[in-house]
Amino acid sequence: MKRRTLLGLGMLALVLGLSACGSKEKSSAGEVKQEADNGKEGLEVHEEYFDWDGDEIIGLSDEGRTQAVIVIPKKTKSIKNFFNDPELKMEELYFESDEDFPDAYMLSSARTLKKIVLPKNQTSEINLSLCYQLESIDIPAGVSSIADYGFMDCTKLQKVNFLGNQMKTISLSAFMGCQRLEGISLPESIETIEASAFQDCKGLKEVHFSKNLKKISDMAFANAGTESFYFPKEIKDLKISSDSFSSVQDAKCYVVKGSWLDKNYEKVFGSFGEKTYYDGE
Structure with a gap:
């Protein structure tokens, strides 16, 4: 009887283990990561937190200004840029709808936000520059572009998780001044890294490039703290500007x-x- 019980427990553990493995994937940085969680389950939508002009949010109500967590209602068609008010208590922002929100660029300069969860089906260009408190971001699978300067001076940003392979370019100065960004794994679709894309990312220790990379532009990693650059075996005909890695010291490629x-x-x-060899994984 004891033997059967132990066998049953062993089989249960195996099944649970396999299930857990099925929910993970290996990133190009060699780390196991979970699929992004939208984080909004259990959160309530409060239209009274907002000042409205029809279906446009033009500000936060007095009650809304005191909330740490805000959910943008599904009915919202557009937003006026009021997020740069340093007196807001808002730290986390979610969207009730999973559909694309074209006005998401209005979130730039959201000085108090530590967490922003974009709609699952977001496709419009992202601009979260000057979000000084932002700590991490999941870029939805359908997003094909980051705005020029899109995350510039997000000085507390540590992690960026690309969920798809629609993006072909890391745009001009996209992550410039993200001093706490620790590592980056670029989507396989990336072909070009534009000028100053990661300039002054002093905390950036590790970069994993995409297999389709063709060009690294002027000052792309200038004055970054990068110690390790990983280049997949598929890369061919790569063009690098003479100052792409200006002031980067003692790096291994x-x-x-x-x-x-x-x-x-x-x-x-x-x-x-x-030059250092690795197995490409």
Whole structure:
């Protein structure tokens, strides 16, 4: 009887373990990550937290100004930019609807927000620049572009999770001045990193590039604190500006032995970085 019980418990543990494994995927940074949680289950929508002009939110009511958590109602068609008020108590922002919200760019300069959960089906361009308290962001799978300067000076931003492969460009100065950004794994679709995209990201220790990368532009990683750059074996014909890694010290460039980059390392990088081999995983 005891043996059957132990066997049953063992099988249950195995099933639970397999189920848990099924909910995870391995990121290009080599870390196991969970699919993003929208985080809004159990939250209530309060239209009285807002001042309205028809279906447009033009501000927060006196009660709304005292709330730490705000949910944008589904009926909202547009928002006026009032989030830059440093007196707001708002720390977390959610959307009742999962559908694309074109006015999301109005969230730039939201000085008090630590957490923003964009709609699951967001496709419109993102601009969250000057959100000084923002700590992490999940970029929905359908988003194909970040605005120029889209996360500039989000000085507390530590983690960026790309959920899809629609984006082809990391735009001009997109993460410039994100001093606490620790690491970045770019979507496989990224072909170009524009000028100053990660300039002055002093806390950025590790970067995993996409296999379709073709160009790293001027000052893209200038004055960043990066120690390790990982280049997939599929990369070919990569163009790097002479000052792409200006003032980056003692970095290692990880390439796959026998790859195009391995064979053309000096031509592409010049004297920058220490070529180091890895398995590409």
